[in-house]
Amino acid sequence: MRYRPGWLVDIGLILLAVGSRAAFASPLLYDHDSFLFARAVVNYDLSAGVPHPPGYILYVLLGRLLAHLTQDVNQGLIWVGILSGALAGICIYRLGRRIFGAGVGVIGALFYLLGPMIWFYHEIALTYAAEGAFSALVALLAWRTYRGSKGGAYLLCVALGVAGGIRPWLIPQLLPLWLLAFWRFGVWRAVLGLGLVVISSLSWLVPNAASAGGMAAYFSLVRNYGGGLLSEGHLGSLAGTVSAARMMGLWFYLTFGWALAGLIWLLARRWILRKPSSLRVQSGVRIFFACWILPAFLLRLFAHLTMPGYLLIFLPGICLLAAAGIFLAAEDCAAVLGRILPPSSGLRFLGRSQAILGIFLVGILAHHVTTFTMGDSGFTWPIIQAKNRIIHERLEFVRGFSPQETVVFASDMANAAHYYLSDYRVINVFWTPGEQRFGPDRPPQERARWVILFDSQLLSVNGSRESVKRESLPVEVPIFYFALSAGEEVARWKGGYRLVKAAENHFSAAPE
Numbered sequence: 336m337r338y339r340p341g342w343l344v345d346i347g348l349i350l351l352a353v354g355s356r357a358a359f360a361s362p363l364l365y366d367h368d369s370f371l372f373a374r375a376v377v378n379y380d381l382s383a384g385v386p387h388p389p390g391y392i393l394y395v396l397l398g399r400l401l402a403h404l405t406q407d408v409n410q411g412l413i414w415v416g417i418l419s420g421a422l423a424g425i426c427i428y429r430l431g432r433r434i435f436g437a438g439v440g441v442i443g444a445l446f447y448l449l450g451p452m453i454w455f456y457h458e459i460a461l462t463y464a465a466e467g468a469f470s471a472l473v474a475l476l477a478w479r480t481y482r483g484s485k486g487g488a489y490l491l492c493v494a495l496g497v498a499g500g501i502r503p504w505l506i507p508q509l510l511p512l513w514l515l516a517f518w519r520f521g522v523w524r525a526v527l528g529l530g531l532v533v534i535s536s537l538s539w540l541v542p543n544a545a546s547a548g549g550m551a552a553y554f555s556l557v558r559n560y561g562g563g564l565l566s567e568g569h570l571g572s573l574a575g576t577v578s579a580a581r582m583m584g585l586w587f588y589l590t591f592g593w594a595l596a597g598l599i600w601l602l603a604r605r606w607i608l609r610k611p612s613s614l615r616v617q618s619g620v621r622i623f624f625a626c627w628i629l630p631a632f633l634l635r636l637f638a639h640l641t642m643p644g645y646l647l648i649f650l651p652g653i654c655l656l657a658a659a660g661i662f663l664a665a666e667d668c669a670a671v672l673g674r675i676l677p678p679s680s681g682l683r684f685l686g687r688s689q690a691i692l693g694i695f696l697v698g699i700l701a702h703h704v705t706t707f708t709m710g711d712s713g714f715t716w717p718i719i720q721a722k723n724r725i726i727h728e729r730l731e732f733v734r735g736f737s738p739q740e741t742v743v744f745a746s747d748m749a750n751a752a753h754y755y756l757s758d759y760r761v762i763n764v765f766w767t768p769g770e771q772r773f774g775p776d777r778p779p780q781e782r783a784r785w786v787i788l789f790d791s792q793l794l795s796v797n798g799s800r801e802s803v804k805r806e807s808l809p810v811e812v813p814i815f816y817f818a819l820s821a822g823e824e825v826a827r828w829k830g831g832y833r834l835v836k837a838a839e840n841h842f843s844a845a846p847e
Contacts (some may be wrong), residue, residue: 348424348444356417356457359716363723364409365459370750372398372460373408381547381556388560390543393500394462409460416457416464423651424448426471430478431655435614442658447651449700451707452590455714456644462502463644469498471651473509474627480516481619491516492528496535508634508648511626579636586643589712590650593699594657601660614659628652665692726751728808729789733759736785742773745789752789764793765830774824774837786817786825798833
């Protein structure tokens with residue numbers, strides 16, 4: 336059987352994506368939203384905030400399917416990300432091959448698959464990896480449509496509509512690409528295409544609306560949630576925009592590392608040096624990348640930028656531009672070295688662009704791999720390991736106590752405690768309203784001999800710190816708890832707690 340070289344590259348990228356990500360998948364749910372998605376896999380209910388608006392029905396359904404295969408909800412959701420990485424790698428390669436050539440396509444795919452921050456978001460149960468994959472898929476189909484493929488046009492409409500099932504905000508951010516692609520087809524064909532986008536969007540809109548209690552209720556949820564996001568953003572604030580730009584620059588470096596030099600060289604070569612490109616680039620490339628990258632980039636810059644994972648929607652495009660820059664930088668370096676190195680020099684091979692490109696790639700990709708596997712930048716495997724160890728050891732400590740005699744106080748890690756300690760009474764001290772007392776002599780629903788502080792920061796709101804016991808754990812993050820004797824109780828209110836005597840009928844939320 337004869338294989339086309341392009342398919343061989345596809346297979347290689349799939350193996351790289353699956354192999355690199357499966358080896359480092361987080362064994363526990365990692366983030367606040369991860370727990371919402373995990374609960375949604377079991378019971379999708381937007382009216383109850385599971386998950387939060389605007390809904391992620393396609394992501395959750397894919398996670399449910401893969402959870403059946405893996406027998407683990409967390410791993411099922413992570414495998415959605417792993418397979419999304421494979422899809423994104425193939426789409427980036429094929430798009431890069433069509434625009435710049437096969438070499439740039441391969442390099443762009445490698446930058447995406449091995450970029451530390453991108454890699455990180457493929458190892459935890461969040462939607463960002465799937466968003467990046469749909470962005471790359473829509474971009475590939477949009478380029479095919481832009482170059483005149485009518486078959487690609489219909490697939491583009493379906494892909495754009497279905498992408499909203501991963502995150503509805505993907506559609507408006509990728510809509511400029513769709514408009515550019517359909518620009519040459521005329522008004523009537525564009526109207527038909529838009530109708531196909533709308534019909535495809537019903538695949539996620541209808542079930543989301545049903546889960547929210549009707550279309551009106553759904554749009555009310557989305558409106559309230561979207562308004563909250565914008566109020567938290569930087570819209571209209573110069574200081575906020577500068578801060579967002581600074582953070583985005585940091586996240587770019589954590590994603591690309593030395594490959595950022597390629598992006599800088601590409602821009603300098605075009606706009607400052609004005610050197611012609613040796614890449615056989617087709618017309619319309621600049622406006623294509625502008626329509627792909629700028630809408631999401633500007634939205635993150637001016638409106639809402641709280642999670643770096645949001646950048647994955649336009650990072651596939653940045654990866655291709657950085658790859659093109661590295662490719663051209665290797666050619667330019669080889670040309671300079673070819674002129675200055677004497678013919679008899681043993682370094683004459685450096686006058687060949689392939690040798691320089693190989694050196695560049697080995698350095699860049701080695702830096703990517705070592706940064707993710709051994710770094711401590713915040714988006715690396717050691718960071719995932721450390722958080723998992725902290726949660727795992729706390730869970731094991733709590734499980735050493737009887738659920739009937741134990742109450743767990745939590746705050747930042749309340750989601751983990753609720754999810755993994757479902758047979759225990761878990762209370763979020765800062766969110767649970769009302770007042771309660773727990774002790775060995777209380778009624779059954781309040782009876783407890785042990786009150787465990789799942790989060791160490793809860794010590795800051797402990798009104799009787801001298802009475803709490805400390806247990807050292809292997810991760811060097813201790814856990815604290817109360818061992819209650821007869822006549823002792825822990826009184827809790829929203830935002831605090833303290834040890835009291837059972838004879839005290841009243842307690843103050845602001846103890847002396």
